[in-house]
Amino acid sequence: MVDPRLFGEIDPPQRLLMGPGPINAHPRVLRAMSADLLGQFDPEMTAYMNQVMALYRPVFGTENHWTMLIDGTARAGIEAALVSLVAPGDTVLVVNFGRFGLLLTEILARIGAVIERVDAPWGEVVPMAAIAQAIERTGPKLVATVHGDTSTTMAQPLEGLGALCRAAGALSYVDATATIGGMEIATDRWGIDVVTCGLQKCLGGPSGSAPITISEAAAAHIFARRHVEQGIRRADISDGAGLRIGSNYFDLAMIMDYWSDKRLNHHTEATSMLYAARECARLVLEEGLETRFARHAAAGRAMTAGLRAMGLNVFGDDAHRMTNVTGVYIPDAVDGERVRTAMREHFEIEIGTAFGPLQGRIWRIGAMGYNAMKHKVLLTLGALEACLVAEGFVLPVGEAVPAALAAWHAW
Amino acid sequence: MVDPRLFGEIDPPQRLLMGPGPINAHPRVLRAMSADLLGQFDPEMTAYMNQVMALYRPVFGTENHWTMLIDGTARAGIEAALVSLVAPGDTVLVVNFGRFGLLLTEILARIGAVIERVDAPWGEVVPMAAIAQAIERTGPKLVATVHGDTSTTMAQPLEGLGALCRAAGALSYVDATATIGGMEIATDRWGIDVVTCGLQKCLGGPSGSAPITISEAAAAHIFARRHVEQGIRRADISDGAGLRIGSNYFDLAMIMDYWSDKRLNHHTEATSMLYAARECARLVLEEGLETRFARHAAAGRAMTAGLRAMGLNVFGDDAHRMTNVTGVYIPDAVDGERVRTAMREHFEIEIGTAFGPLQGRIWRIGAMGYNAMKHKVLLTLGALEACLVAEGFVLPVGEAVPAALAAWHAW
Numbered sequence: 031m032v033d034p035r036l037f038g039e040i041d042p043p044q045r046l047l048m049g050p051g052p053i054n055a056h057p058r059v060l061r062a063m064s065a066d067l068l069g070q071f072d073p074e075m076t077a078y079m080n081q082v083m084a085l086y087r088p089v090f091g092t093e094n095h096w097t098m099l100i101d102g103t104a105r106a107g108i109e110a111a112l113v114s115l116v117a118p119g120d121t122v123l124v125v126n127f128g129r130f131g132l133l134l135t136e137i138l139a140r141i142g143a144v145i146e147r148v149d150a151p152w153g154e155v156v157p158m159a160a161i162a163q164a165i166e167r168t169g170p171k172l173v174a175t176v177h178g179d180t181s182t183t184m185a186q187p188l189e190g191l192g193a194l195c196r197a198a199g200a201l202s203y204v205d206a207t208a209t210i211g212g213m214e215i216a217t218d219r220w221g222i223d224v225v226t227c228g229l230q231k232c233l234g235g236p237s238g239s240a241p242i243t244i245s246e247a248a249a250a251h252i253f254a255r256r257h258v259e260q261g262i263r264r265a266d267i268s269d270g271a272g273l274r275i276g277s278n279y280f281d282l283a284m285i286m287d288y289w290s291d292k293r294l295n296h297h298t299e300a301t302s303m304l305y306a307a308r309e310c311a312r313l314v315l316e317e318g319l320e321t322r323f324a325r326h327a328a329a330g331r332a333m334t335a336g337l338r339a340m341g342l343n344v345f346g347d348d349a350h351r352m353t354n355v356t357g358v359y360i361p362d363a364v365d366g367e368r369v370r371t372a373m374r375e376h377f378e379i380e381i382g383t384a385f386g387p388l389q390g391r392i393w394r395i396g397a398m399g400y401n402a403m404k405h406k407v408l409l410t411l412g413a414l415e416a417c418l419v420a421e422g423f424v425l426p427v428g429e430a431v432p433a434a435l436a437a438w439h440a441w
Numbered sequence: 442m443v444d445p446r447l448f449g450e451i452d453p454p455q456r457l458l459m460g461p462g463p464i465n466a467h468p469r470v471l472r473a474m475s476a477d478l479l480g481q482f483d484p485e486m487t488a489y490m491n492q493v494m495a496l497y498r499p500v501f502g503t504e505n506h507w508t509m510l511i512d513g514t515a516r517a518g519i520e521a522a523l524v525s526l527v528a529p530g531d532t533v534l535v536v537n538f539g540r541f542g543l544l545l546t547e548i549l550a551r552i553g554a555v556i557e558r559v560d561a562p563w564g565e566v567v568p569m570a571a572i573a574q575a576i577e578r579t580g581p582k583l584v585a586t587v588h589g590d591t592s593t594t595m596a597q598p599l600e601g602l603g604a605l606c607r608a609a610g611a612l613s614y615v616d617a618t619a620t621i622g623g624m625e626i627a628t629d630r631w632g633i634d635v636v637t638c639g640l641q642k643c644l645g646g647p648s649g650s651a652p653i654t655i656s657e658a659a660a661a662h663i664f665a666r667r668h669v670e671q672g673i674r675r676a677d678i679s680d681g682a683g684l685r686i687g688s689n690y691f692d693l694a695m696i697m698d699y700w701s702d703k704r705l706n707h708h709t710e711a712t713s714m715l716y717a718a719r720e721c722a723r724l725v726l727e728e729g730l731e732t733r734f735a736r737h738a739a740a741g742r743a744m745t746a747g748l749r750a751m752g753l754n755v756f757g758d759d760a761h762r763m764t765n766v767t768g769v770y771i772p773d774a775v776d777g778e779r780v781r782t783a784m785r786e787h788f789e790i791e792i793g794t795a796f797g798p799l800q801g802r803i804w805r806i807g808a809m810g811y812n813a814m815k816h817k818v819l820l821t822l823g824a825l826e827a828c829l830v831a832e833g834f835v836l837p838v839g840e841a842v843p844a845a846l847a848a849w850h851a852w
Contacts, residue, residue: 032499034726037492040476040716042485052478052709063474063713065451067463067647069791074453081448101649102513102690103708109690129672136670137689181672230709236478238512238649238711259547261540261592261797277688278548279513279520295796297514298463298641300649302474303714305451312448380480385706386672 045374048410049382049396050180050355051208052230052237055306056400059235062309063302070299079289082304085311086241088319089210089233090225092217096244098289099307101300104207104228106280107240109137111203111224114252114282115172117273118142123170123200125156127186128179129385130205138174141276146170152182152387153346153357158190165198172201178209180231181385183357183394184350185209192221201248207231210241211314212326212354212398223248232326232354234399235310239303242282249286256283262295326353328438329397329407336411336434337395340418341425345392354398357384359391361423366390369417377413404438456785459821460793460807461591461766462619463641463648466717467811470646473720474713481710490700493715496722497652499730500621500644501636503628507655509700510718512711515618515639517691518651520548522614522635525663525693526583528684529553534581534611536567540592540796541616545585552687557581563593563798564757564768569601576609583612589620591642592796594768594805595761596620603632612659618642621652622725623737623765623809634659643737643765645810646721650714653693660697667694673706737764739849740808740818747822747845748806751829752836756803765809768795770802772834777801780828788824815849 047053068075079098086097100107112134116122122143124134127150138145148164150156156175165173173195178185188204195202201223206215212232217225223245229235244252255272258264267287275281279297287294314322330353334344337358345357360366366383370393373379382394395414397407411430418425458464479486490509497508511518523545527533533554535545538561549556559575561567567586576584584606589596599615606613612634617626623643628636634656640646655663666683669675678698686692690708698705725733741764745755748769756768771777777794781804784790793805806825808818822841829836 032495032726034496034723037496037719037723040473040489040719042476042479042489044477045479045483045485047478047480049480052481052712055478055713060475060477060713062451064471065453066455066471067458067466067641068453068456069458069460070463072456072785072791078451078453085448102517103711105708106513106517106690109688113688132672133670133689140685140687140689228709230478236711236713237709238714259544261543263797274551276551277520277524278544278551279517280690297516298639298648300514300647300714301463302466302471302647302717303649303711306713308448308451315444374483380483386674 043378046379046401046406046409048401048406049380050394051396051398053234053396053399053401055236056234056313058313059306059309062305065305067301071293076293078304078308082308083289085308085315086243089311089314090217090243091215091219092243094217094243094245096249096286098242098285099304100240100242100285101297101303102240103237104226104240107226107228107242108134108205110280110282111226111242112137112174113141113277113280114275115201115203115224115248116141116143119144120171121146121168122172122174123148123164123168125161125173125175125186127155127182127184128152128176129181130176130179134174153184155184155186155347155350158187161191162194165194165200169198170200172203174203177204177206177215178213178352180208180355180394181388183346183352183355185213185352187350188220188222196221201251209352209354211322212402213352214323217243229307229310232398233310234313235306239300239307241307244282252282258294267292267294326398326402329402330354330356331440332404332407332434332438333395333397335437336407336430339426339429339433340415354402355394355396357392357394360393364418364421364423366393369421372417372420373413379410379413407434407438454789457790457812457817457820459812459817460791461805462807462809464645464807464810464812466647467645467724469724470717470720473716476716478712482704487704489715489719490710493719494700496719496726497654500722500725501628501654502626502630503654505628505654505656507660507697509653509696510715511651511653511696512708512714513651514648515637515651518637518639518653519545519616521691521693522637522653523548523585524552524688524691525686526612526614526635526659527552527554530555531582532557532579533583533585534559534575534579536572536584536586536597538566538593538595538597539563539587539590541587541590564595566595566597566758566761569598572602573605576605576611580609581611583614585614588615588617588626589624589763591619591766591805592799594757594763594766596624596763598761599631599633607632612662620763620765622733623813624763625734628654640718640721643809644721645724646717650711650718652718655693663693669705675705678703678705737809737813740813741765741767742851743815743818743845743849744806744808746848747818747841750837750840750844751826765813766805766807768803768805771804775829775832775834777804780832783828783831784824790821790824818845818849
């Protein structure tokens, strides 16, 4: 048997996480998780659940009643939304511009959806006119997309998407994991029916809880598929006529019943993660949404300016770049993984690698949530410059940091 | 917009949770969650993942390589096991003796399994001979059951179940959420292929992470259904020939690849919950499994003796009672919910209500993990006695605590 003394107390290195996420959690979020637990139907616990609902509405830019948490990582929120909205054989249009658009198709394929796609090359976004044409061409029941796709660092414009979908009788879904808390998420103004996210990017928390918001129209669609479990059926809750949702854990009808005044038992709420999610939202609202978005924009502007001042080429379409993660080409003759290792070993700074067609071609450098701070951007640029020089890359030494500083203050 | 100052810092009441779970987390587990995060492929992070695998093997009583975490509550672990093991049309035999046996059928119905059942009345378990007959009658591909079902407080004997299944060419699955860390889980000796659990019962942690162990036979079955996502495909990992698993999030082939040396990206590991799970296992192994099981047995014995000394009737079959949660009939003419409220409001102690056919008929009183302690059992019994007397129930005052104390020390 393993001797547990071989594995000491948890003691991770104090590392600055400047990749595409997860990032360092805000210390207040970490402390919130050390509060003791409550019974899941204790009045104090259900009061905290109701507070979470209230706190996440402005974070999502919505008045939706059904605004709550899925107990799992960001990907759990995506699957809960899709499996609850989509029945086998339903046509879904995926607006795809990177790895996380492809993830939607992967999840939908397992649900048995008929998948249609409108694509942009990695590094671009899909024009709204192309989305409109694709909706007309495919007649989907759901249009699903991603707001910011960290695989390409692009942010898809979503203004007007909801109106297009409603006009075509389609529901709409957006994965906002990578941008929420850093760029505006305007669920109601965009007219999106269901939006999900995670805590581990601009919200400054740990992975493991997936906030979600659901419009009345989507909730009605989902409740039509309600099926109450044997063993906990009650006279006041009846099943819907629709096809039963393909997952029990991700059944949003059951999860809404759990978060409603009915408090119908489903899972046992992940209380510590709920405390974390609550503290993330409190931090966002205390700072103020506009101030927070401006801080992320300054960080992105500074990072981009610094990288360019080093003579590096920034990846992707300038007009649609996420503010909180920047892709930059690895220079020819530089070994990207050696530089990442040097950053980690000498400076305790993590920057990100890339997926799929961009693997080995770009680094992804984040500045989000608790890490979208001036000093962290400057420290990262200074360290990267030193590592590139050590690799023999010729660059204009000392230009990156002042360029970044100037760009930070240009707002 | 909500003013976040309306919702102050997290500050739950200091409540003693003596229900069927969740219970109070061990303070060391709560503190472990306040450690900062790491990048998901940082060498320190993957080292922690490997430590978790090593720590949970003895907790599960197994040598299985594939011993890891599912990022979700206990129910997420159940669904991950079932959706990965079972394809639509497969026959599954559910050994059912309570609400959590019924939950298996609920999940399996959504997977499209052909469900066969062998049942015991609530308060009893299923004799092994009845299971053997049911296997012969139904020819299942999987036999699925629960070890301890908190809805009935019964623990199903599992000695010999694996051999029966293997002889019939079936795989086996057990939900051990309610007993692991409190009663012996002998995955290898019982010969069970997949066992899952959660942290929030006898492991003394928060809900939100589901440890799982998978035999080589089950892993081979699951890898035959492997499907690598678009966007992250690699030359060294090929798809299996079997039917794609019906869920992406719960695809154990992908999750095993993520926890393997391949480190193929899937979800972003819920790092804080991993820290919690790691600390739970360290605590279990430091105490020692046998010592810990004896502590839970003493607590269960003391609770039962105390309740009986009060003149109450304990629910269910004495021979198969879980040690860590005790069902007790609510006396006639006593309002069970009024007593629960008095326990909470006057004593800050939570005891549990019940589900389905037992709702309003029994309370469920737990003593598990950090709460399977002598003083917590005695305090609970003393408080319950006071609340019952206040309700006008006539009982032999002052008998419960000494009876419990004597029973605690009778080991």
